[in-house]
Amino acid sequence: MxxxxxxxxxxxxxxxxxxxxxxxxxxxxxxxxxxxxxxxHGPPDHFPEKLETDVEQVREWMTVPFIARLYGVPEPVLYEALAIPFDKKNDKKSLEDLNAEYYPENSEYVINTVKAALLAHQAPPAP
Amino acid sequence: MSEYLLTQVINYGAPLLGIILFIGGLGIPLPCTLLVVAAGAFAHQGILDWRITSLIGIIGVLLGDSLSYALGFYSYEKISARFRAAPQWRQAERSFQNWGALSIFFSRFLVTAIALPVNLLSGATRLPFQRFFIYDLLGETVWVFGYGGLGYLFGSQWETVNEFLGNFGGVVLGLIFFGFGIKQAWNWQTKKTLSNN
Incomplete structure (x- = not known):
């Protein structure tokens, strides 16, 4: 019709x-x-230097230098925790790429290790 | 794609963001709004300089928009030859001459999905380039400073901001469809009443 x-x-x-x-x-x-x-979530107000403290904000697209700056942790500390050489070549790679290159058999190893290293580096809360 | 681009933006900074926004302005579907919001957050975190980033971003997107306007402008003869006789095309032309400026302004930041068709239509309907450019500049400035500013303001919560803005754009698109439907119904009813009288 x-x-x-x-x-x-x-x-x-x-x-x-x-x-x-x-x-x-x-x-x-x-x-x-x-x-x-x-x-x-989000950074606490009492952090005037704008440093991030919540490790759950770490993402796989982030690079080690970016995370180091964001959380105020020296880059060598993170590379050492990951047992990855601290050189320019790795600076521009995302955590996902580093994982694929250095730990292909262990997915999410790099991001979890970075989170653990950040937590270990953060000062314990004042009593 | 979004994650790859985010990594590259933190590696190469504002110049890369400018290139991405330029390509986005040409209509290539890239997550430009996400990058603008993220760039605001990166500026807040001290990774990018907000002045340089916003300037390069605006220049990039304006170049992209102007090029897609030119594409519409130079394809005018072809389009016009095909649709000139159709009253709908002439009506669309007239309507765009009246409302085009507002469409340009709001499609830069509120309903970004229609930005490319608006650019092409602006060129194809021969909207003066100066007029297009002024409203494009105003709209993109609101986009870069407004959305980037929200990213700057909310810092690490920028992903939530982006999620909210993306969905808000969908709501606005829904309102446009709804409003257009109501307008059509109103016109139809008025026409029917007049013909009955």
Whole structure:
């Protein structure tokens, strides 16, 4: 049965409004969920030098020099923990690339070791 | 892709970010908003200089946008030859002359998914380049300083900021569809009432 122009117009209107509502609901729920996460983590206010302390913020795309700067830990400390040579060649590689190159059989070894080294290097909290 | 680009941005800094934003301005789908928010956070963390990064970022994206405008501009003859007779095309041209500036401004940061079609349409409908450039500059400045500023403000929480902004853009797109549907319904109803009278 052919669709006349009035039916076509009605279909377009229904399609647009329904699609609009679906997009609003779907992305609205996700935006709300993201908004709720804002206060759950982040650097504590008493860190005026902007150093990161939460090791759960370490990501596999980060490089060792970047992490060293972010957490205020000397680069050699991290390379030593990883048992990876401290040289320029490794400076530009992500943790994921270092893992693939040096510990291919052990996934997430590099990121977990870096997190442990950062925690070990952080000063214990004052009593 | 996003993770690879983030690694390269922390390695090569603002010049690479400028190149990525230039390519993004040409319409190649790259996670440009994510990188702008992340760059703000990197500036907060002292990895990037916010002045140089924002300047290079804005120059890069403006060049990309201008090139995609030029693409639309120089394909005008082809497009026009094909659609000139269609009343819809003439209506689109007229409507873009009236509303194009606002579309350019808001598509830079609010509904970035339509930025490329808006650039092409701006060129194809012969919107004066100066007008395009001014609104493009204003919109991209809001994008770089607004989104980058949020990254700077929230620091290590920039991933959450990016997640929120991406979804907020989806909500705005939904509102546009919904609003357009309501407008169509209104026009249709008005037309029907007039024809009944």
């Amino acid at each position: 052919p669709i006349n122009s009035s039916q076509k117009q009605r279909l377009i209107i229904i399609g647009l409004t329904v699609l609009g509502c679906l997009l609003i609901l779907f992305f609205g729920a996700r935006a709300f969920h993201a908004f709720q996460k804002f206060d759950r």
